Amino acid sequence: MIGADAHVVSIVEDLARQIAERHAVKEIRIPLLERLELYQRSSGETSDVVEKQMYTFADRDEAETLLALRPEGTPGVVRAYIEAGLDRSDPEQRFYYSGPMFRRERPQKGRFRQFHQFGVEIFGRADAACDAELLVMIDEFRRKLDLYLEFQVNSLGDEQCRPAYRAALLDWGREHLSELCEDCHQRLERNPLRLLDCKTDAKLAASAPKSLDYLCDPCASHFHTVERLLVEADVPYVVNPRLVRGLDYYTRTTFEVVSNAVGSQSAVVAGGRYDGLVEALGGAAVAGTGFAMGVERLALALDLSRASSRHEPDVALIALGEGALGTAMRLAAKLRRFDLRVEMLSPERGLKALMRRADKLGARYAIIIGDNELARGVAQVRDLRATTAPIKQREVSLDELPDVIVRIGAP
Ligand code: HAM
Numbered sequence: 001m002i003g004a005d006a007h008v009v010s011i012v013e014d015l016a017r018q019i020a021e022r023h024a025v026k027e028i029r030i031p032l033l034e035r036l037e038l039y040q041r042s043s044g045e046t047s048d049v050v051e052k053q054m055y056t057f058a059d060r061d062e063a064e065t066l067l068a069l070r071p072e073g074t075p076g077v078v079r080a081y082i083e084a085g086l087d088r089s090d091p092e093q094r095f096y097y098s099g100p101m102f103r104r105e106r107p108q109k110g111r112f113r114q115f116h117q118f119g120v121e122i123f124g125r126a127d128a129a130c131d132a133e134l135l136v137m138i139d140e141f142r143r144k145l146d147l148y149l150e151f152q153v154n155s156l157g158d159e160q161c162r163p164a165y166r167a168a169l170l171d172w173g174r175e176h177l178s179e180l181c182e183d184c185h186q187r188l189e190r191n192p193l194r195l196l197d198c199k200t201d202a203k204l205a206a207s208a209p210k211s212l213d214y215l216c217d218p219c220a221s222h223f224h225t226v227e228r229l230l231v232e233a234d235v236p237y238v239v240n241p242r243l244v245r246g247l248d249y250y251t252r253t254t255f256e257v258v259s260n261a262v263g264s265q266s267a268v269v270a271g272g273r274y275d276g277l278v279e280a281l282g283g284a285a286v287a288g289t290g291f292a293m294g295v296e297r298l299a300l301a302l303d304l305s306r307a308s309s310r311h312e313p314d315v316a317l318i319a320l321g322e323g324a325l326g327t328a329m330r331l332a333a334k335l336r337r338f339d340l341r342v343e344m345l346s347p348e349r350g351l352k353a354l355m356r357r358a359d360k361l362g363a364r365y366a367i368i369i370g371d372n373e374l375a376r377g378v379a380q381v382r383d384l385r386a387t388t389a390p391i392k393q394r395e396v397s398l399d400e401l402p403d404v405i406v407r408i409g410a411p
Contacts, residue, residue: 005299008299008302009299011299011302012118012295012298012302013098013116013118013295015141015144015145016096016098016118016141016295017096017118019137019140019141019144020096020118020120021096023094023137024094025094025095025096025122026095027096027097028080028095028097029097030070030073030077030080030097030099031070032070032099032100033068033069034068034070034075034076034079035065035066035068036054036066036067036068037066038068038075038079038281039070039071039075041075041280041281042078042247042248042277042280042281043071043072043074043075044247044249045248046187046194047246047247049071049072049103049247050071053071053103053104053105054068054071054103055069055102056068056069069102070101070102071101071102071103072117072119072247072292073099073117073119073121074119074121074247074274074277074290075277077095077119078121078277078278078281078283079281081093081123081278081283082278082282086123087123087283091123091124091284091286092123092124092125093122093123093124094120094121095120095121095123096118096120096121097117097118097119097121098116098117098118098119098295099116100114100116101114102114103115108263108264109262109263109264109300110262110263110266110294110297110300112296115294115295115296116294117292117293117294117295118292118293118295119271119290119291119292119293120137121288121290122134122289123278123287126275126287127225128222128223128225128229129225129229130289131226131252131253131272131273131289132226132229132230134255134271134289134290135151135226135235135237135255136230136235138257138269138291138293139233141293142257147259147298147301147302148259148260149258149259149268149269150236150238150257150258150259150260151235151237151255151257152237152238152240152243152255152256152257153226153227153230153237153238153240153254153255154212154240154241154242154243154244154253154254154255155211155215155220155222155254156193156211156245156250156272157214157215157216157252158216158218158219158251158252159251159276160216160219161214161215161219162211164214165209165214166192168209168214169192169193169195169196169209172207173188173192173195173208174188176204179204180195181198181200183198184198191248193244194244194246195208196208196243196244197246205242206242208242210241210242211244219252222253223252227239234338237255240256243256245270245272249274249276249277249280250272250273251272251273251274251276252275253272253273254271254273255272255291256269256270257269261300261301262297262300262301267294267297268294268297268298268301269291269292269293269294269298271289271291272289273287273288273289274289275287275289312341312361312362312363312364313342313343313362313363313364314335314340314342314363314364314365314405315335315340315342315343315364315365315405316343316345316354316357316361316363316365316366316367316384317331317332317342317343317344317345317366317369318345318355318366318367318368318369319344319347319369320368320369320370320371321347321370322347323374324369324374327369327398328347328369329344331369331398331401332344334401334402335401335402337402338402340402340405343363345357345358354366358384359384362385363384364383364385365381365384365405366381366384367380367381367382367401367405368380368381369398377397377398377399378396378397379395379396379401380393380394380395381393381394381396381401381404
């Protein structure tokens with residue numbers, strides 16, 4: 001990385017550090033080399049990272065200890081936390097780290113064998129507010145850079161409810177055995193959750209059981225609180241019930257933050273809760289939750305968004321007829337107060353032409369108000385872009401509109 005490219009990476013790292021520090025997160029420095037076993041026990045034997053992507057070698061000591069270049073930061077932070085005795089003496093801790101990670105992957109746009117992560121790990125907080133705070137941190141970062149990113153959240157449940165979900169996925173996989181790809185045949189018995197990661201047949205995965213339908217009451221309530229707090233904090237998000245993550249330690253909340261500017265490697269930030277990990281690595285039963293940003297991917301998203309200097313509206317507002325015009329004007333002003341970019345389209349053209357115009361502008365949503373909607377105090381909201389939006393068009397009451405748009409994901 002040379003010159004301007006290196007500089008964009010520094011901008012991303014510096015800003016992430018500033019925001020983490022504003023959330024009272026302290027720095028931790030962790031080694032590049034760890035025992036291979038650490039990753040096998042945490043990232044998971046069946047994860048792609050451990051199965052295929054690690055750079056490992058035997059040390060020249062007598063035991064020929066197997067070492068690995070770190071593919072991610074979380075296990076090293078947990079190990080350091082336990083070794084310092086903090087899990088017992090002072091369990092509530094918040095750390096950030098920044099530095100290179102190594103994965104033997106096929107390089108492509110946004111995917112490198114050496115890349116940088118900026119990560120945050122919080123220990124000793126089992127509450128949903130802490131998960132929401134992580135997403136708020138990422139949202140602050142996104143807003144500062146004026147980046148459009150989609151926040152996708154899900155819950156994978158815990159040791160109480162996950163077994164039932166696993167069993168349901170196993171049944172579903174066996175039922176669809178003949179349609180599954182070769183990799184999925186292996187995933188099925190070893191870790192059926194990975195079936196949802198299938199890149200070959202994403203359509204088939206859409207019919208798989210959803211973890212949210214299997215949550216026990218405490219996990220469901222945890223997830224609802226995360227959702228409620230995201231709405232309170234104006235963090236736009238979508239629920240993605242297929243989000244399973246590629247590492248094994250996750251419990252309850254998981255999330256990925258996706259950019260449409262990075263090509264197929266679209267996750268720029270990812271993370272979630274890992275309540276059993278400290279204990280699994282020999283520490284006390286302490287909760288954990290965190291995320292890691294892919295610094296180069298964010299730099300790429302930033303570069304591209306700067307280059308195209310985003311001016312597309314979040315909302316193209318369509319008033320059909322004189323009657324709806326005043327209401328539409330009021331609504332536009334209200335939406336702008338929520339930091340949304342709103343363009344009111346000419347009331348003098350027909351719906352078809354206006355929808356074409358909204359598409360051409362690259363608007364994220366079209367909001368349509370005609371006489372019929374006006375009489376009932378509602379508007380039609382049509383999603384023009386989202387890849388994972390749960391809806392294409394739906395009717396929303398005018399009172400709820402700003403909240404709904406912010407909630408289902410506009411910048
Ligand atoms: P991960 O999803 O494996 O999670 O990686 C996090 C981020 O690192 C990805 O979203 C992506 O932006 C970036 N990344 C991963 N692999 C590459 C690559 N080959 N080239 C460029 N960027 C890459 C973790 O690593 C977890 N430790 C996150 C976490 C922290 N969960 C809880 N705490």
